[in-house]
Amino acid sequence: METTTAPTETVGESKTLVRGNALEKTYGSRLPLGRSTPVLTGADIEVRAGEIVGIVGENGSGKSTLMKILVGVLDHDVGTVERTGTIGWCPQEPLLYDRLTVSETFRLFGAGYGMSREEIDAAKRRLADELDFERYLDYRVDQLSGGNRQKVNLSIALMHDPDVLMLDEPYTGFDWETYLRFWDMAQDLADDGTAVVMISHLIEERSRLDRVFEVRDGLVHDVTDEETVSELRSDREGDDE
Numbered sequence: 001m002e003t004t005t006a007p008t009e010t011v012g013e014s015k016t017l018v019r020g021n022a023l024e025k026t027y028g029s030r031l032p033l034g035r036s037t038p039v040l041t042g043a044d045i046e047v048r049a050g051e052i053v054g055i056v057g058e059n060g061s062g063k064s065t066l067m068k069i070l071v072g073v074l075d076h077d078v079g080t081v082e083r084t085g086t087i088g089w090c091p092q093e094p095l096l097y098d099r100l101t102v103s104e105t106f107r108l109f110g111a112g113y114g115m116s117r118e119e120i121d122a123a124k125r126r127l128a129d130e131l132d133f134e135r136y137l138d139y140r141v142d143q144l145s146g147g148n149r150q151k152v153n154l155s156i157a158l159m160h161d162p163d164v165l166m167l168d169e170p171y172t173g174f175d176w177e178t179y180l181r182f183w184d185m186a187q188d189l190a191d192d193g194t195a196v197v198m199i200s201h202l203i204e205e206r207s208r209l210d211r212v213f214e215v216r217d218g219l220v221h222d223v224t225d226e227e228t229v230s231e232l233r234s235d236r237e238g239d240d241e
């Protein structure tokens with residue numbers, strides 16, 4: 001396993017910010033009696049500044065595993081990961097502390113990011129306004145609804161203006177207005193040069209994504225030029241007959 005933070009090269013106009021090469025991951029591979037699950041068997045992916053990248057694939061195909069490896073919260077067995085700049089990660093299940101209020105949550109994570117008190121307060125005000133949760137700032141996390149908890153989860157990934165945003169189904173539980181606002185934010189960030197990587201199950205989102213990768217059979221396939229992933233899947237099923 002190898003990970004570097006060395007700057008990677010520029011591809012065309014856009015700089016590559018994250019690259020995973022020949023990534024392999026088997027869960028339970030180090031347990032003598034455990035059932036091992038090979039998930040990635042040689043996956044390659046690169047993410048460039050200013051693009052919105054979708055990661056799609058069937059349930060259990062390895063999307064979250066790939067994202068965790070790219071973020072750096074999960075070790076891979078084989079391959080390399082190169083990262084440039086800061087990363088914000090919004091995990092599928094909110095990783096928040098139930099007993100902290102929303103404001104305390106911002107302070108805790110902001111301190112972890114090395115932000116000043118003023119920067120934390122400014123980020124909190126901006127995100128609470130954009131995602132519409134100002135009235136819950138003094139609520140404890142365990143008193144929030146699922147949708148509001150997810151808004152805080154997303155905000156923690158965004159608050160330090162990272163160069164790369166890794167989002168694992170970030171809008172679960174969002175109402176329609178918030179969902180649309182989320183997409184406006186993602187587009188604005190990409191326009192400003194942030195790389196946005198998003199695990200998505202929604203075919204309707206296809207038009208919002210600059211590139212689409214499908215995790216399938218342990219590999220990452222660039223399906224950007226396919227009309228929809230469902231079309232791709234029905235083609236494959238046709239091939240199998």
Ligand SMILES: Nc1ncnc2c1ncn2[C@@H]1O[C@H](COP(=O)(O)OP(=O)(O)OP(=O)(O)O)[C@@H](O)[C@H]1O
Pocket residue numbers: 027028037039057058059060061062063064065066
């Ligand atoms: N901590 C773990 N220990 C053992 N196996 C795991 C672990 N995490 C995930 N797996 C297995 O790895 C495979 C891929 O899981 P992963 O969560 O990456 O899939 P996914 O594509 O994100 O799925 P979904 O669309 O359902 O969120 C699954 O078979 C899963 O059961």
